Amino acid sequence: MQKLIRIGNEPICTNCRFYAAANSEAGECRRFAPDHGDDTRLAIWPLLAAGDWCGEFDVRLVVSED
Numbered sequence: 351m352q353k354l355i356r357i358g359n360e361p362i363c364t365n366c367r368f369y370a371a372a373n374s375e376a377g378e379c380r381r382f383a384p385d386h387g388d389d390t391r392l393a394i395w396p397l398l399a400a401g402d403w404c405g406e407f408d409v410r411l412v413v414s415e416d
């Protein structure tokens with residue numbers, strides 16, 4: 351049987367559904383659309399440390415097999 355379980359207990363970026371990890375220490379916040387930067391036309395999301403947090407935190411759920 352499958353069930354959804356929460357990842358981590360702390361409300362920090364690495365446990366947030368909007369966090370896109372680049373490595374074990376840092377990643378990007380995908381909560382909102384990216385900034386287009388200046389005239390480079392490159393997408394820029396905020397770069398965060400895994401232990402950062404903000405008021406937009408939402409839990410990351412994953413499927414677990416029993």
Ligand code: SF4
Nearest residue numbers: 363366369379404406
């Ligand atoms: S900055 Fe906020 S919304 Fe973005 S990943 Fe971290 S806790 Fe989640």
